[in-house]
Amino acid sequence: MTTRYKRPDRKNASSILQAAERDMDFTLSLKLTEQSTSTIVRNIYECFRMLGDSLMVSRGLESDDHIAPIRELMKLKINTPRPINLLDNMRILRHNINYYGYSPTILEAEDAVSFAKACFWMILKAVKSGIE
Helix, strand or coil, X not given: CCEEECCCCHHHHHHHHHHHHXXXXXXXXXXXXXXXXXXXXXXXXXXXXXXXXXXXHHCCEEECCCHHHHHHHHCCCCCCCCCCCHHXXXXXXXXXXXXXXXXXXXXXXXHHHHHHHHHHHHHHHHHHHHHC
């Protein structure tokens, strides 16, 4: 895990936030079926990771892995209905989907959707205020 320092770029950070918001809206509109669980879990995780990337880009940081953006979100001083550190579990789940062919259960996908509905918009708001 290496972090590279670059010039802070708030415009790019804002673009990443907009993409994360757009992708989350779409993902939450998908019907939850056995065939859609992988896509839904992966997309939800990626939207959260993009929030962390946005924070890093706004500060002039770039990471070559997914751990740093998730840690950036965990550093936020906000109260969410569910613990933000659950994102690390989602990161591992996404890794298993992408690299080991794991197919999440409907229950796992429902949990990811529940977490996203409970926390994504609060975290998005906190990140937006942090980059402005």
